[in-house]
Amino acid sequence: MGKDLLGEVYSPSDFRHQGHQLIDKLADHLEESLKGENSKVIDWKIPVEEHKFWKRFFKEGDPDDFLERMLEHTIHIHHPKYMGHQISPAAPITGLSGLLSAFMNNGMGIYEMGAAPTAMERVVTDMLCSTVGYPEGANGFLTSGGTLANLTALLSARKNKASHDVWNEGTKTNLAVMVSEEAHYCIDRAVRIMGLGENGIIKIPTNADFSIRTDKLEEAYQQAKENGLEVFAIVGSAPATATGIHDNLESLARFAQENGLWFHVDAAHGGGAFFSEKYKHLLSGAAMSDSVVIDGHKMMMMPGITTALLFRDGTNSHTTFRQKADYLLEASREEDWYNLAKRTFECTKHMMSLHWYMLLKQYGPVIFDTFVSTLYDLGHQFADLIDQHPDFELAVRPMTNILCFRYRDKNHDEEALNRINQKIRQQILEEGTFYIVQTKLRGKHYLRTTIMNPFTTAEHFRGLLENIKQKAEQLSPRN
Ligand SMILES: Cc1ncc(COP(=O)(O)O)c(C=O)c1O
CATH class of the missing domain: 3.90.1150.10 (Aspartate Aminotransferase, domain 1)
Incomplete structure (x- = not known):
């Protein structure tokens, strides 16, 4: 009985049949959505009603109807009247890479649990580093979302710039980060997760156009020092989430250099513009940063979630997490770029490099x-x-x-x-x-x-x- 059930679950012919049906259905859905004529973008219901519907469907629904109902009850990102949050209408090829990743399910923590996607990750992040304008020796990795990537970058910044070894000794001084008041809330959250508290985030006011007031940086920095804070990083938004307005990254880079601070650029939304001949000027100054975050699932046509975290000095991408997990990681003096769990927050992560690699291989950076x-x-x-x-x-x-x-x-x-x-x-x-x-x-x-x-x-x-x-x-x- 158990064997029969497991045999059914893993049946190649069922998988083939259901897979073909699914792709056919999604292709129809894509065609309909892109036309955007009669269909709704969203069939919104209050949460209690939605819950009731799926509770009932769980008991009584016909499994053959599942996909149809699912499509009816979800928001249609491929619809041209979808103009809401910063989520990509996934390029169909990345729907396929998503399926491939889910099905092959390589764990990615150590090299042999994802040899090909690990190597692809290196190819893609090396290419991103050079597109950003970082020098030789830069490198990075892919991680699960802009929020996690920004936290990871700030942990690297702290490791590199703080006056003591917080990772091993705990916080001994009042550390702080400077950032625009318009920055995405995940920067505030990262600072609090790092144990720096409310005083650990110094919010700089903005100009009439909502970009950071660079004329206020010096004053805020001196005030922070007088208040006994040790500022170790400054973050630029490229752009800020609410308004889509870019900070002046060149001024921020100069300020960071003059004061020995880590300069991090949150280009979760705007990082795709590094590839744009027409709009890359918006990111001018980012090449002088110590780290930059680019979301694949925002302006780069990929499904959620996949984020590149890139470091000007690649060695910083190896030192953030000093955690020992010797059963996983080779005791090697050489930086083993290919054992990703050593470098990323995640232990297991999905094979996200497939999205980037397959898109780029098929269509090129253009x-x-x-x-x-x-x-x-x-x-x-x-x-x-x-x-x-x-x-x-x-x-x-x-x-x-x-x-x-x-x-x-x-x-x-x-x-x-x-x-x-x-x-x-x-x-x-x-x-x-x-x-x-x-x-x-x-x-x-x-x-x-x-x-x-x-x-x-x-x-x-x-x-x-x-x-x-x-x-x-x-x-x-x-x-
Ligand atoms: C500028 C910026 N940074 C970070 C994030 C968070 O990224 P994620 O949703 O990938 O965690 C967002 C999301 O909107 C953002 O706009």
Whole structure:
């Protein structure tokens, strides 16, 4: 009986059959989503209802219906009216690399548990290092997401710059990191995980355009020293999540150099632009950093999650974690780049290098240039439409594909406008024709879009603005 069941679970012919069905279904879904005509981006339900549905399906649902229901009940990232969070519409080939990774399930912690993907990881990260502009001797690895990569980079920074060996001795001084107040919250979280507490993160105010105020760095640094803090790193956002605005990385690099600080660049979103002829200038100064983070699952067409963490001096990628796990790791003086668990936070990780390697092998690096440049161009096109529209205003002229804007009406005060924009976003979510998100900047409620689909057009932008306008007029009829 048990053997029969296991035989069924591992049946090659069932797998072949189900696999073909799945790919056929996903190809149909892709075709339908990309057309973006009648289908919704999201069929939103309140969590209690969604839970009820899947609880019932678990008991009574027909397994043959599973995929259809799953597709109906999930958000469609490949839809051109998806303009929400910074998640890639995965290139279909990376759906296949994802399947390959899940199925082959190499553990990746030590070399023999992932020989090919480990070597591919080296090929890909070496290429990324040279694209960033790092010198000979740079290297890095892939890890599970920007949050973990930023934490890992700050651990490396601390190991390298702190006045004592925190890893072995614990924290003896009040260590701190400087960063823009607009940085992604994972930097704040990393600092707290590292035990540095609230005082360990020095938030620098921003300019009118939401980029870090580099004229405030010196003052903040001196103040920190007077307060007994030992600053060991400064972080630049490339760009900041909420606004898509890049910090001035050249100024940050110079400041870090002058003060002997580690300079880390969080290019989780914007790192794909290293490949863009048109937009790589936004990252100017990043080549002077000590470390940089680039998410594959944001602007590089890959599924979640895969992040490159790159180090200007490759030896720093070997020293972050001094943990001994001798049963896994060779006792070798030579830095064994190929035993990845020694260098990354994870022990087991998925074979994420397959996504990068297969995309690059199939289409070449130009694919990243094309994708990023197309999306940033679309961001600017949408900004022009908003600018020209009398009923909307931008929070700031975008640098990338992230835009914050709001409906405005001079008959309403700020409080009413906040309420109206908030309601508009909720109605859009519940309607499901478009998907956008929201953010609060300096007390004002903005609608936020990230143009993630290269097949989104000006027609879709106009449709969205019209849709919002209609909602706004219903919420606040004009006399
Ligand atoms: C600038 C920035 N850094 C870090 C992160 C976190 O990355 P992840 O979601 O891969 O953990 C994000 C996510 O939006 C981000 O925009």
